Amino acid sequence: MEEGVGQGIGSVPLARLIPELTDDDVRRIVKAGAAIDAARTDDRAWGWWLGSNTYNFHFCVNERHSGGDEYYLEFEVGRNGADAVLEVEANVNVTCWCAKDHQFDRIVEVGHECQDTAELADVFERTATEAVAWLWDTHDPVRLRTRVGLPSREVS
Ligand SMILES: [Zn+2]
Numbered sequence: 001m002e003e004g005v006g007q008g009i010g011s012v013p014l015a016r017l018i019p020e021l022t023d024d025d026v027r028r029i030v031k032a033g034a035a036i037d038a039a040r041t042d043d044r045a046w047g048w049w050l051g052s053n054t055y056n057f058h059f060c061v062n063e064r065h066s067g068g069d070e071y072y073l074e075f076e077v078g079r080n081g082a083d084a085v086l087e088v089e090a091n092v093n094v095t096c097w098c099a100k101d102h103q104f105d106r107i108v109e110v111g112h113e114c115q116d117t118a119e120l121a122d123v124f125e126r127t128a129t130e131a132v133a134w135l136w137d138t139h140d141p142v143r144l145r146t147r148v149g150l151p152s153r154e155v156s
Contacts, residue, residue: 002050009033012046017056018078018086018117025121032128036075039135054080055087061135069153070095071141072104073134077124086114088123092134094141097153107148108134 037044048057056078071094080087092108114120
């Protein structure tokens with residue numbers, strides 16, 4: 001298995017990872033990925049795997065706040081499972097302040113199986129737009145937690 005990590009969506013060898021992608025699919029994914037990168041405040045690292053039976057590429061943003069408050073956003077794209085279905089998956093997690101400690105609470109989860117690469121590009125664009133919104137919003141994990149009705153850290 002070959003793998004790599006680079007800065008920005010441009011470092012991901014999309015056409016090698018998913019050879020069925022058309023030039024238009026690649027163009028759309030790169031454009032949507034660049035919007036995500038523009039919203040990030042970290043090192044904009046993207047990781048990829050070639051010849052793996054899990055996801056082809058992903059990124060993860062983890063931001064720590066004062067007092068141990070933390071959130072992370074994960075975004076994974078590619079084949080998954082024995083049937084190698086193309087998938088886009090994304091989730092946002094925040095530090096848990098529930099009475100019972102879950103460590104992290106998942107507050108947003110997107111998972112979509114795609115029939116073909118055009119649908120993959122569609123779903124990537126749509127999920128990237130949401131990811132950009134989360135990235136702006138998740139600079140405040142307290143607000144995110146409140147929005148989904150989780151206990152705020154002040155209560156614990
Ligand atoms: Zn919890």
